[in-house]
Amino acid sequence: MTNLKNDRFLRALLGETVDTTPVWMMRQAGRYLPEYRATRAQAGDFLSLCKNTDFACEVTLQPLRRYALDAAILFSDILTIPDALGLGLYFETGEGPKFKKTIRTAQDVAALPKLNAKSDLDYVMNAVTAIRSALGGAVPLIGFSGSPWTLATYMIEGGSSKDFRFTKQMMYAEPEVLHALLSHLADSVIDYLNAQIEAGAQAIQIFDSWGGALAHREYQAFSLNYMQKIIAGLKREHEGRKIPIIMFTKGGGQWLEPMIATGADALGLDWATSLADARQTVQGRVALQGNLDPATLYGSASTIETAVKAMLDDAYRHGEKTGYVANLGHGITQWVDPERAKIFVDTVHDYSAKYLG
Amino acid sequence: MTNLKNDRFLRALLGETVDTTPVWMMRQAGRYLPEYRATRAQAGDFLSLCKNTDFACEVTLQPLRRYALDAAILFSDILTIPDALGLGLYFETGEGPKFKKTIRTAQDVAALPKLNAKSDLDYVMNAVTAIRSALGGAVPLIGFSGSPWTLATYMIEGGSSKDFRFTKQMMYAEPEVLHALLSHLADSVIDYLNAQIEAGAQAIQIFDSWGGALAHREYQAFSLNYMQKIIAGLKREHEGRKIPIIMFTKGGGQWLEPMIATGADALGLDWATSLADARQTVQGRVALQGNLDPATLYGSASTIETAVKAMLDDAYRHGEKTGYVANLGHGITQWVDPERAKIFVDTVHDYSAKYLG
Numbered sequence: 001m002t003n004l005k006n007d008r009f010l011r012a013l014l015g016e017t018v019d020t021t022p023v024w025m026m027r028q029a030g031r032y033l034p035e036y037r038a039t040r041a042q043a044g045d046f047l048s049l050c051k052n053t054d055f056a057c058e059v060t061l062q063p064l065r066r067y068a069l070d071a072a073i074l075f076s077d078i079l080t081i082p083d084a085l086g087l088g089l090y091f092e093t094g095e096g097p098k099f100k101k102t103i104r105t106a107q108d109v110a111a112l113p114k115l116n117a118k119s120d121l122d123y124v125m126n127a128v129t130a131i132r133s134a135l136g137g138a139v140p141l142i143g144f145s146g147s148p149w150t151l152a153t154y155m156i157e158g159g160s161s162k163d164f165r166f167t168k169q170m171m172y173a174e175p176e177v178l179h180a181l182l183s184h185l186a187d188s189v190i191d192y193l194n195a196q197i198e199a200g201a202q203a204i205q206i207f208d209s210w211g212g213a214l215a216h217r218e219y220q221a222f223s224l225n226y227m228q229k230i231i232a233g234l235k236r237e238h239e240g241r242k243i244p245i246i247m248f249t250k251g252g253g254q255w256l257e258p259m260i261a262t263g264a265d266a267l268g269l270d271w272a273t274s275l276a277d278a279r280q281t282v283q284g285r286v287a288l289q290g291n292l293d294p295a296t297l298y299g300s301a302s303t304i305e306t307a308v309k310a311m312l313d314d315a316y317r318h319g320e321k322t323g324y325v326a327n328l329g330h331g332i333t334q335w336v337d338p339e340r341a342k343i344f345v346d347t348v349h350d351y352s353a354k355y356l357g
Numbered sequence: 358m359t360n361l362k363n364d365r366f367l368r369a370l371l372g373e374t375v376d377t378t379p380v381w382m383m384r385q386a387g388r389y390l391p392e393y394r395a396t397r398a399q400a401g402d403f404l405s406l407c408k409n410t411d412f413a414c415e416v417t418l419q420p421l422r423r424y425a426l427d428a429a430i431l432f433s434d435i436l437t438i439p440d441a442l443g444l445g446l447y448f449e450t451g452e453g454p455k456f457k458k459t460i461r462t463a464q465d466v467a468a469l470p471k472l473n474a475k476s477d478l479d480y481v482m483n484a485v486t487a488i489r490s491a492l493g494g495a496v497p498l499i500g501f502s503g504s505p506w507t508l509a510t511y512m513i514e515g516g517s518s519k520d521f522r523f524t525k526q527m528m529y530a531e532p533e534v535l536h537a538l539l540s541h542l543a544d545s546v547i548d549y550l551n552a553q554i555e556a557g558a559q560a561i562q563i564f565d566s567w568g569g570a571l572a573h574r575e576y577q578a579f580s581l582n583y584m585q586k587i588i589a590g591l592k593r594e595h596e597g598r599k600i601p602i603i604m605f606t607k608g609g610g611q612w613l614e615p616m617i618a619t620g621a622d623a624l625g626l627d628w629a630t631s632l633a634d635a636r637q638t639v640q641g642r643v644a645l646q647g648n649l650d651p652a653t654l655y656g657s658a659s660t661i662e663t664a665v666k667a668m669l670d671d672a673y674r675h676g677e678k679t680g681y682v683a684n685l686g687h688g689i690t691q692w693v694d695p696e697r698a699k700i701f702v703d704t705v706h707d708y709s710a711k712y713l714g
Contacts, residue, residue: 164652165692172656212608215628215650215686217667251569253611254629271572272611293572295521299529310574329572335522 006139009071010203013244013266013287015323021312021352022070023345024142026294027331028063029075033338035062046091050076056127057134064139066338067345070325071139071203072131074196076124078146078207081188082155084120085112095159102158104166106174109181115188117195124192125199132200143201145193147208147249148185148230149223152178164213171222178222186226190233197235197243205246205268206230212251220258223249228262246289250330256281271329275314284323288315291329292344297336301343308347316355326352363496366428367560370601370623370644372680378669378709379427380702381499383651384688385420386432390695392419403448407433413484414491421496423695424702427682428496428560429488431553433481435503435564438545439512441477442469452516459515461523463531466538472545474552481549482556489557500558502550504565504606505542505587506580509535521570528579535579543583547590554592554600562603562625563587569608577615580606585619603646607687613638628686632671641680645672648686649701654693658700665704673712683709 004010009022030036039059043049050056060075079097083089088100103109118125132141146154154160156167170178193204211223227247236243247259248268256278259267269278269290278288296307308326315324326348332341361367366379386393396416400406407413417432436454440446445457460466475482489498503511511517513524527535550561568580584604593600604616605625613635616624626635626647635645653664665683672681683705689698 163690165690168650168652169655169692172653172660212629215653216631218650219629251608251629254631254634272569272576272608274573274611277611293525293575295525296529296572298526303529333520333522335526 004137004140004202006070009325010140010241010244012322012325013203013246013289014242015284015287017322018356020349020356021315021324021326023326023348024069024071024073025063025328025332025341025344026073028067028069028073028341029059030332031334032332032336032341033062033066046077047089050080051123053123053126053130056123057130060127060131061134063341064135067342068349069139069345071142072135073142073205074124074128074131074144074201076127076144078144078150078209079154080121080124081115081145081185081192082151084115084117085188087155097154098159099155102166103152103155103181104170106177106180109177109184112181112184115191117188117192121192121195125195128196128199128201140202141200142203142205142246143193143196143199144205144207145189145196147206147211147223148182148189148226149214150208150210151185151189152181153210153213155181164210171218182222182226186229186233189230193230194233194235197238201243202238202241203244203246204234205248206264208247208249208252211249216255219249219252219255224255224258224262227264231263244287248289253278260285266325268327269329275311276317279315279318279320279324284320287323287325289325289327291327294328294330294332294336297328297332297340297344299340301340304340304343305347305351308344309351312348312351312355316352321356361494361497361559363427366682367497367598367601369679369682370560370603370646371599372641372644374679375713377706377713378672378681378683380683380705381426381428381430382420382685382689382698382701383430385424385426385430385698386416387689388691389689389693389698390419390423403434404446407437408480410480410483410487413480414487417484417488418491421492424699425706426496426702428499429492430499430562431481431485431488431501431558433484433501435501435507435566436511437478437481438472438502438542438549439508441472441474442545444512454511455516456512459523460509460512460538461527463534463537466534466541469538469541472548474545474549478549478552482552485553485556485558497559498557499560499562499603500550500553501562501564502546502553504563504568504580505539505546505583506571507565507567508542508546509538510567510570512538521567528575539579539583543586543590546587550587551590551592554595558600559595559598560601560603561591562605563621565604565606565609568606573612576606576609576612581612581615581619584621588620601644605646610635617642623682625684626686632668633674636672636675636677636681641677644680644682646682646684648684651685651687651689651693654685654689654697654701656697658697661697661700662704662708665701666708669705669709669712673709678713 244265253273266287271293604621610630623644628650
């Protein structure tokens with residue numbers, strides 16, 4: 001089970017040499033794929049897709065059948081934890097995720113149950129086990145969680161938000177309530193991710209999707225410190241291999257230095273950051289992952305090739321030989337033609353031989 | 358008319374010494390003020406408020422009656438230009454701005470009329486003249502425009518957007534169409550801002566509200582280059598005084614170096630950027646403006662004071678004596694208690710004496 005046929009994704013994250021640049025795509029199992037839409041129609045709705053082991057396993061594997069991807073990522077939602085804590089996650093068409101219950105007061109926070117991920121989120125662990133078995137060692141499986149800050153915004157707002165009104169009111173007016181919530185969530189995420197690792201996840205990504213909404217000092221206090229706590233609490237080795245941890249704060253390109261201090265193995269970058277500059281900043285202390293604007297895939301084959309080559313030139317400009325995983329800077333959108341995603345993946349492998357071959 | 362009683366805002370933007378830190382607030386004339394809501398109710402709707410000289414003048418002056426602000430800013434909307442180009446701006450309650458017509462093809466772009474700001478947007482120029490007269494030289498008046506990129510996103514999407522789907526499809530699939538649109542808008546903005554300067558605007562801010570949605574290379578090609586063209590085309594002196602230009606790209610904290618190259622006098626920063634780091638980067642080559650998270654004003658008096666002091670400590674950490682204008686990092690929200698905004702303004706003046714007095 002621990003013998004991987006293709007381990008270049010794990011190797012690159014850990015700074016070990018690779019023959020070509022590993023690549024995967026955030027949201028690679030998603031609506032842009034007709035086979036995904038078909039399985040989702042079978043499942044009925046998005047949450048049923050997540051909660052059914054066979055369906056979750058099937059959609060996780062779909063993009064691997066089409067593309068030469070170097071990693072699979074567990075198909076699930078970032079809001080499984082708040083759902084398991086009793087908030088009642090549901091999806092309204094075109095409106096994104098919503099919660100029946102919100103968390104707005106110290107009493108709300110105090111009343112949150114302690115998560116037992118193995119039982120409360122057994123459907124996630126079942127999916128991890130099933131996917132690992134189905135993969136048969138072809139590529140590693142990434143487990144993931146939302147960051148405490150990102151989960152908290154949804155729990156406080158009751159869904160997505162543009163301005164994070166209630167979350168920021170709590171942050172500036174009652175910071176101790178928000179800290180209590182974040183602390184509870186950090187413990188929950190540790191339990192959740194360790195359960196994923198034990199079930200078979202071979203790398204972990206923490207999605208801090210809304211970290212970029214914070215001011216620079218508040219990012220450290222309300223998001224980064226809790227991710228650091230999580231990293232310190234995770235099982236870092238399993239089945240005789242290190243479990244690399246990727247931290248991805250969307251909009252966090254100005255904060256690489258404090259991010260490195262958390263002990264993460266790799267940092268995800270969005271497209272606002274110059275990969276060449278980021279490589280100079282981190283100086284090999286962590287690996288980097290990213291960062292093509294997913295909208296690039298709306299362009300022609302030659303537009304995509306040119307953009308991917310420029311990204312790889314940035315990644316290896318200073319003679320680096322590893323420490324880089326190609327990816328989009330955020331999730332692939334539903335409007336991308338699947339053939340264009342193939343150009344992205346193949347160009348990464350073909351062109352990176354120039355630097356690594 | 359050119360004698361200003363308080364010119365510290367202009368002086369700080371131009372790097373001249375000041376006795377205390379000048380301060381204003383983005384969206385200082387806005388819904389958080391009960392007197393604004395009253396005038397708006399009188400006007401009927403938001404566009405009537407913008408288009409009526411007396412009402413626009415009245416709401417511009419309202420925050421100056423409450424707070425010791427060092428600048429007034431023309432009350433208007435950033436979407437006046439597309440409206441004047443025939444797109445039919447309207448507002449749906451709670452939904453933000455919308456256009457009846459969108460721009461999606463080369464034909465749509467070619468059919469756009471040439472703007473004659475003095476006649477097509479005479480209501481803006483009338484407001485500028487009336488406000489200048491009403492101010493009586495108390496403080497300078499800021500004129501403004503949206504950036505070509507930001508205006509283009511609204512024109513292409515037909516309103517606000519989360520993912521800029523159609524704009525980015527045009528950018529990556531038909532970049533020449535987008536460049537034609539941006540070029541037309543840059544010419545329009547030059548005409549519009551020069552008309553504001555001639556009517557009496559004493560400083561200019563270009564709002565690149567959505568520049569941060571761009572990848573780093575595309576920011577240069579599709580937003581910054583057009584702002585640079587505008588800056589080169591603006592009347593930089595009027596009534597015997599220099600007209601300082603402030604460029605504000607929300608989410609642009611990683612791109613200060615190329616921004617400086619545009620010839621802007623000052624750069625606006627949002628709260629994601631450390632002001633201390635930004636001061637080190639720009640080394641006095643441009644002034645900086647910003648950058649308190651507007652949500653800080655949800656906090657207590659002491660929370661606000663502490664945050665303002667930390668911001669000023671950052672601004673003057675390296676012995677600087679000018680080149681800084683205090684502001685929020687984005688517009689003040691409708692949920693702020695007006696008394697809290699007063700604490701922000703007064704703390705800036707009081708505490709900065711420590712460095713400048």
